[in-house]
Structures are given as structure tokens and as C-alpha cells.
Amino acid sequence: MYEEAREKVAAFVGGAPSNTIFFRGTTEAVNTTASSLSKSLLKRGDEILVSIAEHHSNFLPWRALGKQGIRTRVVKLNSDYEVDYDALSGSITKNTRVIALTHSSNVLGTRNNIKAVSRIAHDHGALLFVDGAQSVPHMKTDIKSLGADFLAFSGHKMLAPSGTGAMVMSDAAAEIMKNAEPFQYGGGMIKSVSLKREEFAGLPSRFEAGTMNIEGTIAMGNAVDYLNRIGMENVEEHEAKLSRRMLSLIKDNDNVELYGPVSSKNKLPLVSFNIRGVHSHDTAALLDQRGVAVRAGHHCAQPLMDYLGIKSSARASAYIYNDYEDLDVLMESIDYAIRKIGRKNG
Numbered sequence: 001m002y003e004e005a006r007e008k009v010a011a012f013v014g015g016a017p018s019n020t021i022f023f024r025g026t027t028e029a030v031n032t033t034a035s036s037l038s039k040s041l042l043k044r045g046d047e048i049l050v051s052i053a054e055h056h057s058n059f060l061p062w063r064a065l066g067k068q069g070i071r072t073r074v075v076k077l078n079s080d081y082e083v084d085y086d087a088l089s090g091s092i093t094k095n096t097r098v099i100a101l102t103h104s105s106n107v108l109g110t111r112n113n114i115k116a117v118s119r120i121a122h123d124h125g126a127l128l129f130v131d132g133a134q135s136v137p138h139m140k141t142d143i144k145s146l147g148a149d150f151l152a153f154s155g156h157k158m159l160a161p162s163g164t165g166a167m168v169m170s171d172a173a174a175e176i177m178k179n180a181e182p183f184q185y186g187g188g189m190i191k192s193v194s195l196k197r198e199e200f201a202g203l204p205s206r207f208e209a210g211t212m213n214i215e216g217t218i219a220m221g222n223a224v225d226y227l228n229r230i231g232m233e234n235v236e237e238h239e240a241k242l243s244r245r246m247l248s249l250i251k252d253n254d255n256v257e258l259y260g261p262v263s264s265k266n267k268l269p270l271v272s273f274n275i276r277g278v279h280s281h282d283t284a285a286l287l288d289q290r291g292v293a294v295r296a297g298h299h300c301a302q303p304l305m306d307y308l309g310i311k312s313s314a315r316a317s318a319y320i321y322n323d324y325e326d327l328d329v330l331m332e333s334i335d336y337a338i339r340k341i342g343r344k345n346g
């Protein structure tokens with residue numbers, strides 16, 4: 001059943017099961033890839049390019065390679081809040097070995113044009129690592145047409161249990177990883193061990209040391225079945241409607257400061273905002289009183305928060321189980337928070 005889950009999860013993003021490794025989530029996939037590449041492929045003086053909108057999970061594991069003399073350089077965003085493709089092109093050098101980029105920002109909801117970035121990366125002989133944590137659950141994804149070498153995503157953002165996730169690789173990336181230094185050592189990831197030497201297994205076992213989250217991973221396969229039954233085209237269509245509606249309801253509210261594009265084109269049904277003069281945690285607490293759950297804080301993207309000139313924001317996001325009525329309740333709860341704080345301050 002575990003291997004069946006691998007077939008399902010690989011097929012979900014158009015990949016091969018043999019190129020698909022299970023992880024605890026996106027974070028573990030990035031850490032594994034960064035660490036293994038640094039010991040097998042990268043050398044002092046090499047560079048990694050990331051965007052300023054990366055979740056800490058797709059920033060810190062790369063930046064940690066600085067200790068080995070591998071530098072991480074950060075590219076800013078364009079006026080549509082996508083990575084600045086010209087700046088990315090301009091920043092790539094003969095030393096750039098990896099571009100590590102989020103497909104969709106967890107703060108802004110914007111979607112980067114991965115195909116375009118893939119061309120930039122591959123024209124320069126760099127590998128493209130895509131953080132698909134916020135895209136794979138929301139859109140039909142095909143690793144080949146994206147042109148990604150590594151595509152990592154988390155089960156718990158696509159209706160599977162926490163502690164599940166996967167990384168699917170292109171054949172070229174798998175060719176590198178099949179001989180790369182493992183990230184963790186232990187049971188299940190070897191061919192043979194003697195007192196003098198060990199031989200590690202190939203893919204995917206090489207990177208699945210120890211007892212894996214077997215039941216969680218099988219459940220991730222079931223989540224994929226469920227999403228396939230709904231149809232990812234239908235998920236996308238539903239979310240596009242929610243995104244349009246969400247922005248149209250919130251964008252003209254003078255008491256609300258919105259971050260990111262006000263156009264719903266190419267954007268997840270997600271808004272990051274602050275009620276003017278109110279801390280995001282207070283906003284979240286007030287919305288909670290109306291039964292509305294938003295996330296508040298820096299969203300594990302502090303460099304992006306600095307770039308936006310804020311410390312934190314509230315973020316409301318919708319998925320397949322939400323509808324227009326939920327968005328009305330969200331807006332009512334924001335008005336409630338504005339009234340409440342207004343009364344308290346007045």
C-alpha cells in the first residue's frame with residue numbers, strides 16, 4: 001500500500017514513482033536536497049538563487065550552506081509580486097548551481113511562472129528546485145511541463161495528515177540524487193553494510209532512512225484519490241471564483257491594508273491584510289470570536305515581511321471546502337473587528 005501511495009503521489013504531479021521520495025513535508029525535502037547536493041555536487045564559490053518571498057523552509061536550508069562557502073543570493077519581486085524575472089536572469093552567473101523558488105507564495109498567494117524560470121535555469125546549467133507546498137494542492141501540476149528538477153510539497157496542505165509530504169524529481173535530478181550523499185543514515189537505506197564499509201541503496205530508499213510515516217503516507221495516497229475524483233481543473237476553477245470574490249469584497253475597505261496584488265489573476269484565494277492600527281494577532285482573536293480562523297504573524301517569511309515593510313499580517317485563505325457564504329462571514333467578521341477595536345479605542 002505504501003508503494004501504491006508512491007505511484008499515486010508521483011502520478012498526481014506527472015512524475016515517476018522511482019523518482020519520488022516521501023518526507024515529513026516540504027521542509028524535510030528542502031533540507032535533504034540542500035544537504036545532499038552540498039556534499040555531492042556543489043563546491044565552495046557556487047551560488048544558490050532564491051526569491052525574497054520564500055518560506056523560511058526554502059531559504060534557511062540553502063543559506064546554511066554558507067558555512068561551506070556556498071552563497072545564497074536573493075532576488076526581489078516585480079510589480080505583480082512575482083519573482084522579478086529580469087533580475088533573476090541578471091543575477092544568474094556561471095557559479096549559480098541551483099535556483100530554489102516557491103511556486104506560490106504563502107503570504108501573497110501569487111504564482112511564479114516556473115516554466116520561464118526553468119528556461120533561465122537550464123540555459124545556465126542550473127537545477128531548479130520548486131517549493132510546491134502552496135501550488136500542488138491548488139492546481140493541476142505536471143513536473144515535466146513546469147520544467148522543474150525538484151518539486152516538493154506537503155501532504156497536510158492537500159487533505160492528508162500532518163507529517164506527510166513528497167518530493168518528485170526530473171530524470172536529470174534523479175540521476176544526481178541516486179549517487180548523492182544521504183541526509184540520514186539507518187535502516188532501509190542501504191544495500192549492504194560490513195564493519196569496513198557500507199553501500200547505500202538507490203532511489204527512493206536512499207533518502208527514506210528509518211521507519212517512515214507509513215499510515216500517513218498511505219492516507220496521502222487516499223487524499224490524492226479524493227482530489228483526483230473532484231478533478232484538479234475543478235479545484236482551480238472553484239478557487240479562481242473564490243479569489244475574485246474575496247478580493248472584490250475586501251479591496252475597497254478603507255480600514256484594511258492589503259498586501260500583494262489586488263488582481264485575482266494568477267492568485268490563490270488568499271488575502272494577507274492588516275486592519276489599520278491593529279496588530280494581526282488582535283485581528284485573529286476577534287475574527288476567532290466570530291468562528292473565522294485566519295493565520296496571523298510573519299508566516300515564516302520574515303525577509304518578505306521586511307520587504308513589505310511590516311512585522312506581521314493576518315492571512316485568510318480558502319480551499320475546496322469554502323464557498324461564497326464563508327467569504328461573506330469573513331467580511332462580516334472583519335467589519336466586526338473594526339467596530340470592536342473602534343469602540344475600544346473610542
Ligand code: PLP
Pocket residue numbers: 024025026027028055057058102104105106131133134154165
Ligand atoms: N513552503 C511554503 C510555501 C509553505 O507555505 C510551507 C508551510 O507553510 C512550507 C514550505 C513548509 O511546509 P512544511 O511545514 O509542511 O514542511
